[in-house]
Amino acid sequence: xxxxxxxxxxGAFPRPSVAVDVAVVTVQPDxxxxxxxxxxxxxxxxxxxxxxxxxxxxxxxxxxxxxxLAEKCGLPAAxxxxxxxxxxxxxxxxxxxxxxxxxxxxxxxxxxxxxxxxHVAERADLALAPVRERRLQLPGRQRNxxxxxxxxxxxxxxxxxxxxxxxxxxxxxxxxxxxxxxxxRDLHATVLDEPWQIDTxxxxxxxxxxxxxxxxxxxxxxxxxxxxRSR
Amino acid sequence: xxxxxxxxxxGAFPRPSVAVDVAVVTVQPDxxxxxxxxxxxxxxxxxxxxxxxxxxxxxxxxxxxxxxLAEKCGLPAAxxxxxxxxxxxxxxxxxxxxxxxxxxxxxxxxxxxxxxxxHVAERADLALAPVRERRLQLPGRQRNxxxxxxxxxxxxxxxxxxxxxxxxxxxxxxxxxxxxxxxxRDLHATVLDEPWQIDTxxxxxxxxxxxxxxxxxxxxxxxxxxxxRSR
DNA sequence: CGGCGTTATCGCGTCCGTGCGTTAACGTGA
DNA sequence: TCACGTTAACGCACGGACGCGATAACGCCG
Numbered sequence: 278x279x280x281x282x283x284x285x286x287x288g289a290f291p292r293p294s295v296a297v298d299v300a301v302v303t304v305q306p307d308x309x310x311x312x313x314x315x316x317x318x319x320x321x322x323x324x325x326x327x328x329x330x331x332x333x334x335x336x337x338x339x340x341x342x343x344x345x346l347a348e349k350c351g352l353p354a355a356x357x358x359x360x361x362x363x364x365x366x367x368x369x370x371x372x373x374x375x376x377x378x379x380x381x382x383x384x385x386x387x388x389x390x391x392x393x394x395x396h397v398a399e400r401a402d403l404a405l406a407p408v409r410e411r412r413l414q415l416p417g418r419q420r421n422x423x424x425x426x427x428x429x430x431x432x433x434x435x436x437x438x439x440x441x442x443x444x445x446x447x448x449x450x451x452x453x454x455x456x457x458x459x460x461x462r463d464l465h466a467t468v469l470d471e472p473w474q475i476d477t478x479x480x481x482x483x484x485x486x487x488x489x490x491x492x493x494x495x496x497x498x499x500x501x502x503x504x505x506r507s508r
Numbered sequence: 509x510x511x512x513x514x515x516x517x518x519g520a521f522p523r524p525s526v527a528v529d530v531a532v533v534t535v536q537p538d539x540x541x542x543x544x545x546x547x548x549x550x551x552x553x554x555x556x557x558x559x560x561x562x563x564x565x566x567x568x569x570x571x572x573x574x575x576x577l578a579e580k581c582g583l584p585a586a587x588x589x590x591x592x593x594x595x596x597x598x599x600x601x602x603x604x605x606x607x608x609x610x611x612x613x614x615x616x617x618x619x620x621x622x623x624x625x626x627h628v629a630e631r632a633d634l635a636l637a638p639v640r641e642r643r644l645q646l647p648g649r650q651r652n653x654x655x656x657x658x659x660x661x662x663x664x665x666x667x668x669x670x671x672x673x674x675x676x677x678x679x680x681x682x683x684x685x686x687x688x689x690x691x692x693r694d695l696h697a698t699v700l701d702e703p704w705q706i707d708t709x710x711x712x713x714x715x716x717x718x719x720x721x722x723x724x725x726x727x728x729x730x731x732x733x734x735x736x737r738s739r
Numbered sequence: 740c741g742g743c744g745t746t747a748t749c750g751c752g753t754c755c756g757t758g759c760g761t762t763a764a765c766g767t768g769a
Numbered sequence: 770t771c772a773c774g775t776t777a778a779c780g781c782a783c784g785g786a787c788g789c790g791a792t793a794a795c796g797c798c799g
Contacts, residue, residue, distance in 0.1 A: 497766075498767080
């Protein structure tokens with residue numbers, strides 16, 4: 278008769294499947310915060326959901342996120358260059374998936390709109406769902422994300438806003454290395470869902486920005502100075 | 509020949525062992541922030557480490573934390589009453605454990621000293637390691653925690669401090685439902701590692717406290733008013 | 740009962756951040 | 770070259786927060 282598994286035996290116990298889910302957040306040209314959703318195949322076919330995937334053998338979570346976005350959404354590695362998924366929360370309800378015991382590690386990933394728009398435009402199974410009050414407005418008649426993914430969106434929006442209160446464009450949503458204060462301010466106003474007075478914004482941000490000593494001209498008016506993030 | 513695993517087949521891929529680790533944080537009577545460490549048996553026998561355990565079949569992470577503290581440290585359910593472990597980060601380096609592929613979900617749990625002291629006193633394999641600059645001063649000659657657990661301590665201290673900047677005693681470290689402003693202030697000064705001016709502290713905290721309309725007397729001087737947290 | 744010690748409260752000067760009106764700077768376009 | 774529009778910078782009034790000294794309140798103890 279086999280001995281009972283000892284607690285330190287690593288294979289002694291059933292293991293969960295581990296999945297990653299990712300809220301890919303962007304800002305549309307109209308100034309709307311939005312999250313990438315994918316129309317599912319297989320389980321819950323037809324429903325819009327956040328991209329995700331099961332973790333493969335000895336795979337890092339961040340790598341799983343990148344591969345999920347590549348395989349499911351067609352986003353090449355170049356689209357993710359310089360962007361780091363951030364862990365939000367582990368969802369561990371053993372009943373959360375009909376197919377078996379799954380733990381899902383939810384992530385936040387900020388991407389500039391330019392890296393997403395072509396893919397979203399050319400595929401009917403991708404969409405950008407606007408964020409309203411920490412919830413997504415999904416295309417069609419679907420009200421809620423499956424698998425309790427609404428909670429992931431809330432975690433993601435909260436974390437995004439916390440970070441945007443602390444430093445200029447931490448998720449690199451602007452997409453460009455150099456930007457004007459007005460561009461940065463519009464972005465922060467979008468993410469935080471509240472306006473900034475330009476003097477206050479300038480005072481708060483300048484210590485964390487580096488002047489490029491260049492300007493953006495081409496329109497009437499004084500050219501705007503361009504900045505980079507200091508780190 | 510068996511077909512290749514389809515991506516949605518839940519059992520199709522190897523799965524990691526999932527472990528929980530927990531930084532149990534408390535404040536000693538001398539006003540020192542400290543974290544519970546346990547002398548290991550089995551793998552890395554003799555070394556001090558944070559408590560933790562592999563997750564059992566269909567077990568919730570928070571339950572695993574509680575069971576780990578009960579089984580490894582002798583902390584009964586009563587010791588954890590009202591305390592909720594908070595997820596900090598998933599450590600997913602496939603090489604982090606010699607025994608195989610392990611993902612560890614690190615947690616923070618605040619406990620009042622009174623719930624720990626008897627257990628620590630009666631067991632030679634438990635200790636409270638003081639926190640200095642987001643690192644632990646381990647007993648004996650051991651400099652570092654194994655398995656990269658030093659990073660867990662840093663996450664835990666950062667999260668603790670962030671929370672103590674936002675509300676009065678969110679982790680319930682005082683242990684009592686009712687407390688004086690001086691007690692609360694001393695606690696916050698310990699956690700945040702910096703003092704508070706009493707007027708400023710009072711102004712900041714009172715909106716989040718409820719007066720009990722009782723006082724603590726028994727020593728010379730004006731009796732201190734007692735408060736509860738408003739939520 | 741009064742002195743003492745401790746906590747609570749208060750008045751107030753100072754400092755700092757905000758936001759607004761004004762001025763300056765700088766391209767664009769006629 | 771000048772008017773215009775936009776951005777940047779500035780001066781400053783105002784309000785809020787801070788911290789300190791002073792005062793009040795309240796048990797304890799002799």
